[in-house]
Amino acid sequence: MPKLQLYCSVLSPYARKVRIVLAEKQIPHEFIEISASAPGSPVPKINPLGKVPVMVVDDETVLYDSGVIAEYLDMLVPAPSLLPAGGMERVLVRRWDALGQGICDAAVAIAHERNRSVEAQRSPELMAKQRIKVENGLAAADRDIGDREWCYGNALSLGDISLVMAMGWVTQRLPEIEWHRNLPRLAAYRARLEERASFRATANPNLTAALAALK
Numbered sequence: 001m002p003k004l005q006l007y008c009s010v011l012s013p014y015a016r017k018v019r020i021v022l023a024e025k026q027i028p029h030e031f032i033e034i035s036a037s038a039p040g041s042p043v044p045k046i047n048p049l050g051k052v053p054v055m056v057v058d059d060e061t062v063l064y065d066s067g068v069i070a071e072y073l074d075m076l077v078p079a080p081s082l083l084p085a086g087g088m089e090r091v092l093v094r095r096w097d098a099l100g101q102g103i104c105d106a107a108v109a110i111a112h113e114r115n116r117s118v119e120a121q122r123s124p125e126l127m128a129k130q131r132i133k134v135e136n137g138l139a140a141a142d143r144d145i146g147d148r149e150w151c152y153g154n155a156l157s158l159g160d161i162s163l164v165m166a167m168g169w170v171t172q173r174l175p176e177i178e179w180h181r182n183l184p185r186l187a188a189y190r191a192r193l194e195e196r197a198s199f200r201a202t203a204n205p206n207l208t209a210a211l212a213a214l215k
């Protein structure tokens with residue numbers, strides 16, 4: 001097994017995705033809690049994009065972003081498989097991954113805009129535009145998953161992991177988007193997955209409190 005070092009912040013939803021993959025596959029690794037943007041952070045020296053998660057393999061190969069790291073881990077430890085081996089099946093699971101990722105990107109953009117210290121610089125148009133992406137993305141997930149247990153096939157995949165990390169972040173950071181009221185079926189899918197050991201182990205305490213408030 002190569003030496004694996006994961007640089008990430010426990011608050012990062014993208015890092016949570018990687019941590020769930022590591023937990024599902026029980027892959028030994030060193031966890032380095034770090035903020036990407038704190039003064040003096042080593043992250044920009046490791047990842048030219050200055051973002052977490054970043055994985056350093058055997059002190060030489062740097063991997064980013066979360067999707068690439070997940071793909072590498074799935075190759076390194078094939079069971080349980082989180083990505084079909086190839087063909088259209090793999091493409092479709094990567095598309096689910098992209099949907100979760102895209103919902104999360106839009107939610108993070110809203111939060112960044114809202115956190116601008118100068119109120120006059122905040123753009124309500126940008127926030128509204130990103131909110132539509134979050135809402136449409138969640139509605140598409142609800143429609144396409146329907147009553148099925150998993151977003152693709154008969155087992156957990158990277159698609160489920162990305163979707164649930166995105167739903168978790170939206171619920172926790174943008175509680176005004178009350179998506180779970182409009183999409184109870186999708187909310188039940190998420191609640192079931194959040195009960196898995198790997199999801200519970202990677203939920204931050206605030207998220208747990210947010211979930212408890214929903215019950």
Ligand SMILES: N[C@@H](CCC(=O)N[C@@H](CS)C(=O)NCC(=O)O)C(=O)O
Binds near residue numbers: 013014036052064066
């Ligand atoms: N597409 C990237 C997104 C990573 C990302 O945006 N991470 C945030 C933390 S949640 C970050 O490091 N932001 C710092 C920055 O953009 O400067 C992935 O999936 O890994």
